[in-house]
Amino acid sequence: MSKGRVTVVDIAHAAGVSKSTVSLVLQGSPLVNEATRAKVNAVIRDLGYVYNRAAANLRQTASSKIIGIVVNDLTNSFFAELAVGVDMVVQSAGYVQFLSNTGESIDRQREVIASMREHGISGLIISPARGTEAADFKPLVASGIPVVLTVRNISGAKVSSLLSDNRMGAAQAVAHLAGLGHRRIAFLGGFPDTAVFEDRLKGFRDGLAAAGLPFAEELIVGSAPSRAGGVEAIERAMLIAERPTAALCFNDAVAFGVCDGLRARRMEPGADFAVIGFDDVIEAKTAVPALTTVNVDPQGMGRRAAQLLMKQINAGKAEPEAIVGAVRLVVRQSCGAGMKNQQWRNAV
Amino acid sequence: MSKGRVTVVDIAHAAGVSKSTVSLVLQGSPLVNEATRAKVNAVIRDLGYVYNRAAANLRQTASSKIIGIVVNDLTNSFFAELAVGVDMVVQSAGYVQFLSNTGESIDRQREVIASMREHGISGLIISPARGTEAADFKPLVASGIPVVLTVRNISGAKVSSLLSDNRMGAAQAVAHLAGLGHRRIAFLGGFPDTAVFEDRLKGFRDGLAAAGLPFAEELIVGSAPSRAGGVEAIERAMLIAERPTAALCFNDAVAFGVCDGLRARRMEPGADFAVIGFDDVIEAKTAVPALTTVNVDPQGMGRRAAQLLMKQINAGKAEPEAIVGAVRLVVRQSCGAGMKNQQWRNAV
DNA sequence: TGACAAATTTGGATCGATCCAATTATGAAC
């Protein structure tokens, strides 16, 4: 019964045609007679034939219908959603995705990229691990495999990128806080040695400058970009002599941690301290208090990155393209926008 | 330069040996002379050769080194962590994973499984979409591809499964609440038509029975298994004439939503109402109040599922194996375990 | 040096689907 798999030759034999005809049917060629097509399709169903893509890809003409996606931290829901967005687009384009998580390890990243190449991916979407260098993409580019860099940029890499406008978003958030009357605004969380941190910090400074507020080094408190990191960051921020009354957080995970930390010291986020996050993950809307945050739409980014990649795959050799996605501040409760401004000045 | 890719024949030519020898070097055969091996490896490096797995897999002997993983909701961090666990194990075994998200759509699930088969996966780990039937795995099983069902069981499917002991976990949680003095305990959230819901509800009833408490239908409030669903569930539960004073939630996401909903009506989880979750996702520990929950260890489940699958792939034809993972109650603050028991009786 | 075993190397055939040039069937027009 199940001895060896069914091949085009088996189909051809059972349907009384040649394997070439079967092949034409498989790719929906208009050259084949309708009656023949129907007969072949019937046999295909009857024998439970499974198309062997690997064999088809052996010919240099076809592309593998596989794309790779590499993220630096899948346990962060931002990246999980990014992956979902990519999956949506590639699935409907008839592709499948290899997904790998590097957990910020460059060695692992190198391994998975090598492995993906061996499997013949047609393109790669990657949020690179910390410390990735432009040279790491050289071999991919040399063999004509389109690469879309997302979330984090790598300067000097001659590949496409899809980033969000971190600087503008951070500046908007600071402007909002300043408008509410805050004068001591902290920037909490994140690893200072990443491009994203740099961009958001630049925007933070832009916002302070635009509001005529001084920049104070001590109000920048780095930490792991996680919930636990947020708890730690707010604790350290509260040790500062002249305490902040508001914070822009590196991302939503940090912001949630900051809220946790505030409550642990009997302060209510949105009432006693203003918190703004970054990313707008799903939970931001339903949390209590609902998180004011900069909407980045990770799922949308995933979709756009996938669309960009698809375009480049179909175009053959495509020029690197750099897209910066717009970003917008979503005002909810955690920044205390509904409160009287006065209280913040008295808070210190 | 980059005209066509480099193949074993190119290597053989450049190194002055036959392609057979190159092949032997590639698979690390002890048959080849050390000097020859070194020379071939040098040429491989120089020419930037990339191994073509698709070509190698064409021979029926080799396996594809690809496994598939299908989850029903990747935006749920439980499944993201499960995927991370799987990825860890398969990566170190030299495999890569196709990951697809079905979003509970059976049609999409069928498509992705078909696509994965065409790509020649050696095995499949799947948390099936709602409504999946045993028959859906028939073709996989028939062609000898090991399948590991995880998280959700499908009765009648002749495949392996790795589930957690939902019944026992729920019973433990109820026992704990009863021990704290609660008499009106609700079961909140989740879709009633899933196997996981059924199991946890069974455990819930076991726990009530063991504590000598009556079962009241109105205290079972279904909802989407999400944070938003949790908010909705607690709101409905609070409309009940004789209000509950504690709740076992379908999962942690629901539990967080319940906490949000409680706070929205000025009740403090852990003080005014006891909340227990299920799964123990990463955020459970750092949330405020820290969530008492049944630890399921999704990452560990992913690892174990992957190990089971690897074992079956290596064993050739393996007997289906059903593993039920132990589960344990992690007591934190949200159940108010540190409080005096007395107050709960007065709370109603 | 010759005989023989052990260590290395190698040319074809093979996997399954595709492509191409070439062939055969069908139809229309005269």
Added chain:
DNA sequence: GTTCATAATTGGATCGATCCAAATTTGTCA
């Protein structure tokens, strides 16, 4: 009935790596 165009079909050759049996080289010992 022949001619020519069009529709439909088909037999290799091909992609890149592996496997096998057979050939070659190397080493050992009488």
